[in-house]
Amino acid sequence: MKSEPSDVSIDDVAGASLRQTCWYGVRNYQARNFMRDVMRAGDLVFFYHSSCAEPGIAGIVEIISAAYPDPTQFDPKSRYYDPKATVENPRWFSVDVKLVRKTRLMSLKELRTYSELSDMRLLARGNRLSISPVEPGEWRFIEKKLDSTMAAA
DNA sequence: GCCAACGTTGGC
DNA sequence: GCCAACGTTGGC
Numbered sequence: 395m396k397s398e399p400s401d402v403s404i405d406d407v408a409g410a411s412l413r414q415t416c417w418y419g420v421r422n423y424q425a426r427n428f429m430r431d432v433m434r435a436g437d438l439v440f441f442y443h444s445s446c447a448e449p450g451i452a453g454i455v456e457i458i459s460a461a462y463p464d465p466t467q468f469d470p471k472s473r474y475y476d477p478k479a480t481v482e483n484p485r486w487f488s489v490d491v492k493l494v495r496k497t498r499l500m501s502l503k504e505l506r507t508y509s510e511l512s513d514m515r516l517l518a519r520g521n522r523l524s525i526s527p528v529e530p531g532e533w534r535f536i537e538k539k540l541d542s543t544m545a546a547a
Numbered sequence: 548g549c550c551a552a553c554g555t556t557g558g559c
Numbered sequence: 560g561c562c563a564a565c566g567t568t569g570g571c
Contacts, residue, residue: 396569403568422554445569502570520552521569548571555566 395455395491396524397443404441404453407493414458414492418466419474421486427527430461430487432527440528440536442516443499450501451536461487466526498539501547510535 395417397403409414420426423535434457441453463484466474479485505511515526 398569424554449570522553524568550571553566553567553568556564558563559561 395439396442398445399443399452400446401413404493404496407453407491408496412492414490416465416488416490418464418488420464420488420524421474421476422524423523424486424540425523428483428525428527429435429489433457433461433489435459438494439532440533441491444524448499450499450503450505451470451497451540452499454495454537456494457489458492459490461489464488500536500540504509505536508535508539532541 396547399405402415407413417429420429437457439455439457440451441455443449443452463481464474464486465488466472467476467479467484467486468481469475474486476485502517503512504516505517511517511532514528514532515523
């Protein structure tokens with residue numbers, strides 16, 4: 395799951411009182427469908443920092459709730475307000491996530507160096523989805539790299 | 548700030 | 560249902 399750290403970073407989650415946060419603001423149908431139809435409580439997620447100086451994986455979070463209507467779609471003051479959404483017929487969904495652990499930053503640049511990840515959806519050409527599935531083999535590979543390689547600084 | 552690659556909108 | 564115009568994402 396991608397988040398702009400200037401909005402919500404892994405440190406924001408780590409610093410939150412319950413070390414958890416609502417994942418709001420998804421406004422893409424494919425990403426919504428992954429969240430609503432595929433994610434389940436207990437699933438683990440790579441927390442990816444996007445649109446920043448060093449984009450990449452910055453931590454691991456766990457899904458702790460089923461998808462529920464994203465409250466920001468009903469809030470006229472929110473940048474995520476959707477006038478076509480109603481409480482009876484919500485368009486957009488959120489999940490709650492909690493911190494599992496911060497990791498070293500595994501940059502996009504580094505991710506692209508691993509042939510084992512050449513088919514990863516996140517790395518696909520032109521991919522803009524803020525939420526994309528990670529194959530079990532990809533997950534294991536990245537987790538191993540995160541554990542075995544120390545950050546340069 | 549640029550721009551490629553998408554996704555969405557709306558006229559027809 | 561097509562598709563041009565427009566808007567957004569996100570790396571660089």
